[in-house]
Amino acid sequence: MVAQDYPDCERDLLGEVRKLVGPGTIIGVELDLHTNMTESKIRDADIVVLYKEYPHSDVNARAREVFELSVKAKLGQINPKMALFDCRMVGFYPTSRAPLRQFVDAMAAAEGQGGFFLFPSRTDFSLPT
Numbered sequence: 001m002v003a004q005d006y007p008d009c010e011r012d013l014l015g016e017v018r019k020l021v022g023p024g025t026i027i028g029v030e031l032d033l034h035t036n037m038t039e040s041k042i043r044d045a046d047i048v049v050l051y052k053e054y055p056h057s058d059v060n061a062r063a064r065e066v067f068e069l070s071v072k073a074k075l076g077q078i079n080p081k082m083a084l085f086d087c088r089m090v091g092f093y094p095t096s097r098a099p100l101r102q103f104v105d106a107m108a109a110a111e112g113q114g115g116f117f118l119f120p121s122r123t124d125f126s127l128p129t
């Protein structure tokens, strides 16, 4: 989500929702893989699912993942933990062809293995702040 003259409306929206619902409510969100991912978003949400595809052909599939993971978290079937790593790279790589196609396929194959639910990768249209 982008808003003119507003640096990170997703961060503020998630923070305000967390204040409203408190720590006992599961917050699951789906974000564009071009989001400005921050520690605060991971802190305020319980589940963050990013699109895997660019162009974004997987919006509905990722929404289903958010819903399914959120329900499992609410039922206590999973206890998701998230981590963020900034590799300090900016690039524009379509996932419809090599080498990103193979990378996304490898991420998808790894999901569900060893207790990992999702391996989101993201690219960013903005520079780190």
Ligand SMILES: [Zn+2]
Pocket: 032, 033, 034, 056
């Ligand atoms: Zn995008």
